Amino acid sequence: MDQLDETIHQPVRLKIMAALKALPNREAIEFVRLRAIVDATEGNLGAHLATLEKSGYIEITKDFVGKKPRTRVAMTTSGRRAFERYVDYLRGILDGTS
Amino acid sequence: MSLSSEQASQALREVEAVSHRSSQLYQYQKFAPMLVLWGVIWLVGFAVTHFFPTRASQIWIPLDVIGIGGCIFLGRRGKQEASNNTSWRWLASTLAVVAFYIAVLTVFQPASGEQSAVLISLIVALFYFLGGLWIGSRLAVTGLALAVLTLVGYYLFPAYFLLWMAVVGGGALILAGVWLRTA
Numbered sequence: 001m002d003q004l005d006e007t008i009h010q011p012v013r014l015k016i017m018a019a020l021k022a023l024p025n026r027e028a029i030e031f032v033r034l035r036a037i038v039d040a041t042e043g044n045l046g047a048h049l050a051t052l053e054k055s056g057y058i059e060i061t062k063d064f065v066g067k068k069p070r071t072r073v074a075m076t077t078s079g080r081r082a083f084e085r086y087v088d089y090l091r092g093i094l095d096g097t098s
Numbered sequence: 099m100s101l102s103s104e105q106a107s108q109a110l111r112e113v114e115a116v117s118h119r120s121s122q123l124y125q126y127q128k129f130a131p132m133l134v135l136w137g138v139i140w141l142v143g144f145a146v147t148h149f150f151p152t153r154a155s156q157i158w159i160p161l162d163v164i165g166i167g168g169c170i171f172l173g174r175r176g177k178q179e180a181s182n183n184t185s186w187r188w189l190a191s192t193l194a195v196v197a198f199y200i201a202v203l204t205v206f207q208p209a210s211g212e213q214s215a216v217l218i219s220l221i222v223a224l225f226y227f228l229g230g231l232w233i234g235s236r237l238a239v240t241g242l243a244l245a246v247l248t249l250v251g252y253y254l255f256p257a258y259f260l261l262w263m264a265v266v267g268g269g270a271l272i273l274a275g276v277w278l279r280t281a
Contacts, residue, residue, distance in 0.1 A: 004100070004101065009109070011112070014109060014112060014113065014116075015112065015116045018112070018113040018116035018117045018120070019116050019117070019119070019120035020120075021117065022116075022117040022118070022120035022121040022124070023120065023121075023124055027124070029120070029124075033123060033127075036123075037116060037119055037120050037123065038116070087110070087113060090101070090106040090109050090110050090113075091106075091110070093101055093102075093103055093106035094103055094106055094107060094110075
């Protein structure tokens, strides 16, 4: 990778991607839990999730548990690859290869 | 846009910290219902064993089967890509604990029902504590509390030890599960 992925590099989106990458493949996390990890407001997190979804890096599913609405977020295969490339790029800067 | 090595280093530290937190909370979420399940099993098992001590094996074998099956189910629940790896690890881990427990009891026999209960409780506590060292402090605290409560009950309240384990041991596991859930 010779260019920085600007979509991922934004601080809140970087945290979202790091949080999702730490989960097993295709495992989803609930919106409220992700918000606690990322430490963002609901609106802010929602906006950044929309950006990542538009890029194809994450999938958002909405359903109901009983009568309570639930939003779950999972990283896509494409998002996982993009994040790995992003981390490789950062490591490359430290190694002097990027 | 290009980054300096300081910015890259900062970003990697951020990734590391968030990944650690996310992974820890994920593990807590997986462990929480299992702790509650085993808390209920201890509550029922030790209480019934207190009143019917000669039927301990008839009481505990079905309860253990429920516990192991429940853990396998809970471990797989919610996964978009079902994997047998986790199930087999749970099963193998539990069988290893049971084999160790039987081997120790065989070597050190004769052991009373209370001593057998102390042994399995301490083994479980040790696993929670060791798991906590790798996963997160709340699990380690749970293991430590379980070990201390087991020994307190055994030495200070020997006549009511099984009831102690039902209420205090089982209750501690249930509370620990709720505590992990709220992390």
